[in-house]
Amino acid sequence: MPWWIKLAQQLSDPEAFSQKKETTPGYIANTAVIDETNGPVIIGDNTRICHGAVLEGPLCIGRDCLVGNNAFIRAGSMLGDRVRIGFSTEVKASIIENNATIGPQCFIADSIVCRSVYMGAMVRTSNHRLDGKNVHVFHEGVLVDSGREKLGCFIGEGASLGVQVIILPGRIVASGTQLAPRIIVERNLPAGQYRLHQELLGIVYPEGKS
Numbered sequence: 055m056p057w058w059i060k061l062a063q064q065l066s067d068p069e070a071f072s073q074k075k076e077t078t079p080g081y082i083a084n085t086a087v088i089d090e091t092n093g094p095v096i097i098g099d100n101t102r103i104c105h106g107a108v109l110e111g112p113l114c115i116g117r118d119c120l121v122g123n124n125a126f127i128r129a130g131s132m133l134g135d136r137v138r139i140g141f142s143t144e145v146k147a148s149i150i151e152n153n154a155t156i157g158p159q160c161f162i163a164d165s166i167v168c169r170s171v172y173m174g175a176m177v178r179t180s181n182h183r184l185d186g187k188n189v190h191v192f193h194e195g196v197l198v199d200s201g202r203e204k205l206g207c208f209i210g211e212g213a214s215l216g217v218q219v220i221i222l223p224g225r226i227v228a229s230g231t232q233l234a235p236r237i238i239v240e241r242n243l244p245a246g247q248y249r250l251h252q253e254l255l256g257i258v259y260p261e262g263k264s
Contacts, residue, residue, distance in 0.1 A: 056193050057208040057226075058200045061166050064149060065130050077117070079103065092129055122158065140175070148206065157217075165206030174217040174235065179206040181223055191224040192242055200224060207239070 055063075080100040082088070086107045088095050093112025100117055103109065106124040113127055116135035121127060125139045128146040133139075137150050140158035148162050151169045156162060160173055163181040167173075181204045183189060189205040190197050207221040210229030217235040221227065226242045233239070234249035 056191070056198075056200075057166055058191060058202065058205055058224075061149060061164070062202075064132065065147060080118075083107070098135065116152070134169075146181075151211075163206045164202070164204050165208065167209045168211040168213075168229070170212045171209050172214045174215060174219070176218045177215050178218075178220045180221065181206040183223060189224040192226075210245075 077097060077099050079097045080102045082097070082103045083105040085105045086103045086109070088109050090111045095109045095111040096114040097103065098115055098117030098119065101115055101119040103121045104123045107121045108126045109121070110127065110129045112129055113131055115121070115127070115133045116137065118135055119133055119137045121139045122141040122143065124142045126144045127133070127139070128144065130147040131145050131150070133150045134152035134154070136153045138155045139145065140156055140160065142158055143156055143160040144162070145156070146163040148165045148167065150156070150162070150167045153170045154167050155171070156167070156173045157175040157177065159175055160177045162179050165179050186203065189200045189202055191200050191205070205224055207223070207225045207227065209227045210231065212229055213227050213231045215227070215233045216237070219233050219235065219237050219239065221239040225239050227233070227239060228243065228245035231243065231245050232247040236250060237248055
């Protein structure tokens with residue numbers, strides 16, 4: 055099944071969000087906002103919700119998770135067990151699988167983040183084309199219309215993304231891939247290690263001058 059269809063099916067399953075489970079969260083800060091206006095917010099055992107975090111239902115968070123200060127987890131998201139969400143990160147309509155770590159000030163939207171993925175600070179998933187057309191995705195070597203105006207990315211199991219990596223709509227980061235800081239993922243890449251080649255150009259001042 056194509057990953058973007060799996061995303062839509064899992065997040066539209068009423069059973070995933072319809073019933074509140076009897077759990078014992080580890081800690082919910084008194085300044086956290088739990089908004090169940092449009093659906094329940096399910097928080098697993100021993101999960102910590104820090105100051106200023108906003109959780110918007112319907113939403114399901116697994117056990118032993120950490121949602122950092124001022125994080126915003128928007129409606130329709132599913133977080134597995136032992137997921138860590140950093141300070142001021144926003145997650146929208148995404149599936150975050152077990153043991154994933156998402157650093158501070160990230161934006162993860164309409165995406166699947168597989169098990170044991172690590173993201174450094176300020177990783178961003180783009181989920182919308184500037185021309186407003188549907189996002190197209192390569193599937194089995196063919197470019198196909200996803201049927202979605204908003205679609206993020208698929209990040210495979212165990213991938214590691216450095217600070218300020220940006221992923222364009224509909225792209226796939228292969229399992230086990232390592233992306234060094236500030237890479238822009240414009241196309242699907244084979245699994246591997248990638249880094250930017252940096253060339254510094256400058257003037258070296260004589261000693262005592264600046």
